[in-house]
Each structure stands twice: as C-alpha cells, then as structure tokens.
Amino acid sequence: MTTTRKRFTAPQRLLHWLMAICILSMLFIGVGMVSTVTPKYLTLVQIHKPLGIVILVMVLIRLTLRLIYKAPALPPDLPEPIKLGAELSQYVLYALMISMPLIGWGMLSAASYPVVLFGSVHLPSILPLSPSLHTWLWRAHHYLAFAFFGTILMHVGAILFHKLIRNDGIFETMAPILTRNQPK
Amino acid sequence: MVESSKSPGSFRPGPLLFIASVIAVAAIAFAYTAGWLSPHRLTPKKLVAGLAPPGGPALGHRRNHAKGICFTGTFEANGNGAELSKATVFESGQYPVVGRFNLATADPNAKDAMVRVRGLGISIKTPDGQEWRSAMIDAPIFPVSTPQSFYELLTASGSKDPDAMKKFIGAHPEFLSFLGWAKSAPWTGSYAEERYNSLDSFLFVDGSGTKRTIRWSLIPAAQPETISPEELAKRGPDFLEQEITQRVASAPQKWTLVVTVANPGDPTADPNKAWPPDRHTVEVGTLTVQQIEGEPTGPCLNINFDPTVLPAGIATSDDPFPAARSAAYSRSYNSRTAEASYYPGNTTGGKQ
Numbered sequence: 001m002t003t004t005r006k007r008f009t010a011p012q013r014l015l016h017w018l019m020a021i022c023i024l025s026m027l028f029i030g031v032g033m034v035s036t037v038t039p040k041y042l043t044l045v046q047i048h049k050p051l052g053i054v055i056l057v058m059v060l061i062r063l064t065l066r067l068i069y070k071a072p073a074l075p076p077d078l079p080e081p082i083k084l085g086a087e088l089s090q091y092v093l094y095a096l097m098i099s100m101p102l103i104g105w106g107m108l109s110a111a112s113y114p115v116v117l118f119g120s121v122h123l124p125s126i127l128p129l130s131p132s133l134h135t136w137l138w139r140a141h142h143y144l145a146f147a148f149f150g151t152i153l154m155h156v157g158a159i160l161f162h163k164l165i166r167n168d169g170i171f172e173t174m175a176p177i178l179t180r181n182q183p184k
Numbered sequence: 185m186v187e188s189s190k191s192p193g194s195f196r197p198g199p200l201l202f203i204a205s206v207i208a209v210a211a212i213a214f215a216y217t218a219g220w221l222s223p224h225r226l227t228p229k230k231l232v233a234g235l236a237p238p239g240g241p242a243l244g245h246r247r248n249h250a251k252g253i254c255f256t257g258t259f260e261a262n263g264n265g266a267e268l269s270k271a272t273v274f275e276s277g278q279y280p281v282v283g284r285f286n287l288a289t290a291d292p293n294a295k296d297a298m299v300r301v302r303g304l305g306i307s308i309k310t311p312d313g314q315e316w317r318s319a320m321i322d323a324p325i326f327p328v329s330t331p332q333s334f335y336e337l338l339t340a341s342g343s344k345d346p347d348a349m350k351k352f353i354g355a356h357p358e359f360l361s362f363l364g365w366a367k368s369a370p371w372t373g374s375y376a377e378e379r380y381n382s383l384d385s386f387l388f389v390d391g392s393g394t395k396r397t398i399r400w401s402l403i404p405a406a407q408p409e410t411i412s413p414e415e416l417a418k419r420g421p422d423f424l425e426q427e428i429t430q431r432v433a434s435a436p437q438k439w440t441l442v443v444t445v446a447n448p449g450d451p452t453a454d455p456n457k458a459w460p461p462d463r464h465t466v467e468v469g470t471l472t473v474q475q476i477e478g479e480p481t482g483p484c485l486n487i488n489f490d491p492t493v494l495p496a497g498i499a500t501s502d503d504p505f506p507a508a509r510s511a512a513y514s515r516s517y518n519s520r521t522a523e524a525s526y527y528p529g530n531t532t533g534g535k536q
Contacts, residue, residue: 028217034515035219035227037331037508042492042500045510111517112487114315120272120496122313131486131521138518149214153207160206164199 002073007173009069015062016174022055023097027149049104050117056101063094072173086170089155096148100141102126107137226335228515231508234338235290244527245292247516249303249319252286253425254482257436257473259308265468268396268443269388271497272310274468281471282307284484285375285428288321296424297416300366304380304402305489306471314495317487319509320380320402323369326455327362331508358456370410373419375428376437376473377408383455384491384506385446387499397446397501399459402439402471429476439471453502480527488517 008016026048033044071090074083108115109125110133116122127133163171212221219225235241235248242250258278265274273279287294288301303321328334333356340352353359372378380402387395420426431437445464451457479485492500492510500506520527 028214031214031218034511035217035225037226037228037231037511039500039504039507041511042507111521113490114313114493120312120314124313129486131524135518135522135524138522153210156210157203157207160199160203164202 003070005069005072006169007072007175009065012062012065012069013174013176015058015065017176019055019058019062019097022051022058023148024152026051026055027145027152030145046118049108049115052101052104053117053123055097056105059094059097059101063098074170075168078168085158089151089158092151093155096144096151100144100148103137103141103144107134107141110134110137226332228511231331231335231338231512232515232519234335234342237290238342241290241519242292243523244520244525246286246520247512248290249286249288249305250290250292251294251296251299252284252303252305252479252484253428254477254479254484255281255283255285255428255432255473256475256477256483257281257283257471259441259469259471261469262467264466265443266391268390268398268445268466268468269497270391271316271388271495272312272314273308273316273495274497279308279310281473282483282487283471283473284479284482284487284489285424287424293421295417295421297413297419297421302375302378302380302424304375304378305484305487307487307489307493310495315493316495316498317489317491317493318382318400319489319491320382320400322378322380323362323365323383324381325362325365325458326383326505327359328356329358329454329456331504333358334508361456370408371413371416372408373411373416373423373427374406374409374431375424376406376431377404379403380439382491384503384509385452385455385501386494386503386506387501388443388445389497389499395499397450397452398443399446400441400443403442405438405440425478432473432476437473439473440467441469441471442467453504455503455505485527486521488513490514 007013029044029048029051033041033048036044074086078086105115105123106127109127110130112125112129114122115125159171159174162168215221219227232247241247246252259273259281260278261274261276263274263276265271268274283304283306286303286305287296287299288303289299301321301323303319305317305319307315307317309315326334328337336352336356337359340348343349345351382400385397385399388398389395416423428437443466444459445466446452446459447463450459450463477483490510490513491506494500
C-alpha cells in the first residue's frame with residue numbers, strides 16, 4: 001500500500017489540512033455546544049450537523065485517493081514499534097473520521113429528529129426510532145469524541161517528534177509546503 | 185523554533201518540552217471549551233438537575249412536564265399564514281400531527297388537580313420532509329425573563345433557606361406578574377378548554393425574505409368552563425387524562441392557530457412580557473385532535489418536543505429561551521431514553 005513518491009499527492013495534502021481544520025473545529029464545537037444553554041448552543045448545533053456531513057464526504061474522497069495514490073513508504077530505519085504505531089494510528093483515524101458523522105446521523109435518526117443541514121435541505125433518516133439504539137449511538141458519539149481528540153493529540157505529538165527529534169522526513173510527506181530538502 | 189537534531193542519540197530537552205506544551209495547550213483549550221474550567225457556567229446538566237425534586241428525577245421520564253398523554257390529529261392550514269412565512273406548513277392543506285397534553289411538573293404521578301400549568305407539545309410534518317415542533321403552555325407569560333433567572337428560580341424553590349423565595353422575588357420582581365396569573369386565573373376541567381401559548385417569540389420569514397417577530401397561540405373551540413381548584417381536587421388523580429380520552433372519543437377537539445405579529449419596540453426577547461392586545465393577528469389554521477393514546481404505547485413517548493425543530497420559514501428570534509430549552513430538552517431526552525427500562529409503561533397500562 002505504499003508508493004515510491006516521497007510526498008502525498010497535492011489533493012491528498014489539501015484534504016488532510018482542510019480536514020484537520022474541520023475536525024478540530026468539530027470537536028471543539030461538540031464539547032462546547034453541550035456545555036451551554038446560551039443562544040450559542042443553537043449556532044454551534046447548526047454548524048455541527050452540516051460540517052459533520054462535509055467531513056464524511058471529504059473522508060470518503062480522501063479514502064478513495066488513498067487507495068489510488070497510496071502513501072509514501074515509512075523510512076526503512078524506523079524502529080518496529082514506531083512503525084506499528086504509525087500504521088495503526090492511520091487506521092484508527094480513518095475509522096473515527098468515517099464513523100463519527102455516521103454515528104451522529106444515526107443517533108439523530110434513532111431519536112426521530114429531522115436531520116436539517118440548512119434551510120429546507122435535510123437528510124433522510126437512516127435508522128428507525130429506537131431509544132436503545134439512540135442511547136448506544138449517543139454514548140458512542142460522546143466517548144469516541146474524546147478518543148478522537150486524544151488520538152489527534154498523539155498524532156500531533158508523534159509528527160512533532162518525527163520532525164523535531166528524528167527529523168526523518170515523515171512530516172514532509174504531508175507538509176503543506178516543503179520546509180526542507182527531501183530526505184535522502 | 186527548535187533546531188532539527190543532528191544526532192538523535194544526544195538528549196536535548198527543548199524539542200520534547202515544546203511538544204509537551206503544544207499538547208498541553210490544546211488539551212487545556214479543549215477543557216475550557218467543554219466548561220470543565222468554568223464551574224459557574226450554566227450548563228444543560230445544571231439546568232436539568234435543577235428541575236429534579238429533592239428525591240432525584242423520575243427515571244425514564246421527561247425531566248419536566250413529566251406527566252402527559254399522547255394524541256394524533258391534523259393541522260389544516262387555511263393558507264393565510266403564507267403572507268407571513270414561506271414555511272410549507274402554512275400552504276393550504278392538511279398535515280399529520282403527533283402531540284402530547286401534559287402538566288408542568290417533574291412528577292409523572294402528580295395529581296392532575298395539583299398542577300397549575302398545563303401544556304401541549306406538537307409536531308407537524310409536511311410531505312417535503314420538514315417538521316415543526318413546539319411546546320406551549322396555558323400561562324400567558326413565562327415566570328421569568330431569562331434562562332439564568334429560571335435557573336435561579338429552580339434553585340430558590342428547591343432551597344432549604346426559608347427566605348430563598350423572598351430573596352428571589354426581590355431580585356426578580358417580574359416573577360410577581362406570573363404569580364398574579366397563577367393565583368387569579370380560572371381553572372378548567374379539561375385539556376380541551378385551554379389556550380396554549382408559544383410564549384417565546386420566533387421569526388417568520390416570508391417569500392421575499394422579510395422577517396417578522398411573532399408569537400403564536402392555540403385557541404380552543406371548546407368553551408372554557410371555570411371550575412374551582414377545590415372541586416377539581418375531589419376528582420381522581422388522572423381526571424384530565426380520562427376526560428380528554430372520553431371527550432376526543434366522542435368528538436374530535438379543535439383549536440385555531442393564531443399568529444401575533446410584534447410591533448417595533450415590543451419586548452421580543454422576554455417571554456415574561458405580554459405584547460399589547462391590539463397587535464396584528466392572523467388565523468393560520470386549525471389543529472384537530474382526533475385520537476388519544478396513553479403515553480406508554482403512544483407515538484409521543486419518544487419524541488422530544490424541542491421548540492427549535494423548525495421548518496424553513498420559521499427561525500429563532502432574540503428570545504434566549506428556545507436555545508436554552510433545546511439544550512435542556514436534549515439532555516433530558518438523552519437521560520430518559522437511556523433509562524427506558526425504568527419507564528413503568530414498559531409493562532403497559534401502568535397509568536390510567
């Protein structure tokens with residue numbers, strides 16, 4: 001599943017950084033909205049729902065690009081545990097990016113809320129009204145959000161480690177601009 | 185910025201400290217956003233906890249307006265609403281309704297005669313997949329002016345300090361106008377004889393994009409008959425539910441939906457303040473309640489009558505309550521649906 005390319009392709013990098021902004025915003029909006037009863041609550045909810053669908057669409061495009069263009073190979077001298085962590089984290093992040101919007105959509109469906117994106121534009125219900133399904137999905141959405149944020153913090157920590165401590169070229173594979181010469 | 189390392193073996197704390205601080209700053213920002221660093225923030229959790237009686241909430245039930253009975257029926261729009269709002273629900277036609285008559289109490293077993301405020305929740309669906317939900321009450325004004333004061337009211341009324349209510353009223357004299365209504369307004373013996381008011385204002389957006397601030401009410405076709413609270417207290421604990429069941433079984437019950445348009449300068453952000461009675465009103469249609477169903481098996485049980493579920497053409501206004509209610513109702517819904525096994529109706533026939 002790797003390519004001899006040294007960097008991800010430009011569309012992949014663009015999607016990565018766009019999604020990074022969207023997902024971080026989404027997580028902050030999510031924890032923020034459930035902690036307030038001010039009119040901000042409605043504004044945040046009204047951003048949360050369509051943004052979730054935008055992320056779902058982007059991750060599906062990104063997954064397709066990934067399957068077509070693949071990823072640059074990890075440096076051969078990377079220690080095995082780090083290599084494993086790097087690969088595993090990508091699976092975890094993709095799983096969260098795909099599942100969180102679907103769980104949110106399903107959760108609203110199972111509670112019989114209309115899934116309004118904006119104005120009269122809304123999505124169909126994807127699940128029947130069910131308190132037990134709703135509870136299961138709502139808890140999953142809640143706990144996975146924290147897991148997602150934790151995973152992102154580790155991802156950021158790891159890439160800074162690769163850049164600042166190992167300087168092994170992994171950061172450059174996804175960097176929006178080239179910050180140094182290509183690794184040998 | 186930190187220089188990139190030339191020899192990975194030599195330990196330099198700089199980069200590690202930098203990485204740790206990036207993560208720490210992000211985590212603190214997240215915790216702040218979540219309200220964990222702001223114990224005074226009025227959260228949905230606090231607001232909903234404030235509604236609970238001293239013994240804790242009734243598990244499996246709505247955290248307020250816990251006692252109620254479902255109905256189904258129709259909303260027949262006469263087309264007049266289209267001058268104020270482009271919402272499909274105001275185009276001439278008949279749309280299906282699921283609703284719930286209820287009492288403003290956290291106790292699902294309250295005696296009907298003991299609860300002053302009666303309510304009606306409603307969901308109207310149009311064929312284009314849009315939905316309008318509303319939760320109205322029979323009081324003409326809300327007890328207080330802001331969600332924060334409502335929380336203070338809940339805190340004061342649940343307080344052990346005998347002077348708590350006195351202090352609350354001192355700080356929120358607007359509560360007296362609600363008390364005046366509660367003490368003097370006539371009681372009726374039927375959900376069908378009540379007028380139900382949105383209290384909160386909303387925006388109606390017409391086809392040209394013009395926004396008007398409005399409130400609405402459901403005016404009963406049934407003639408209200410005044411009955412003293414003493415007389416009502418002699419009736420059974422569920423007399424309202426029994427009465428409406430029999431009444432609807434013998435004939436559908438109707439309400440006219442009337443929209444009142446605010447004049448410039450009216451108190452649109454404060455549901456504690458009524459608007460002058462001469463404001464422009466438009467009758468937009470008729471609600472017909474055709475069938476009553478007990479809540480345990482009824483279609484309203486798992487519906488959250490969130491007043492911010494609105495079709496295109498209706499939006500929230502500067503009234504801060506719909507947002508607060510939406511946040512609190514959502515929390516109540518998440519809690520009670522997770523406690524569904526505690527809902528006595530799961531063994532059917534628990535009520536009545």
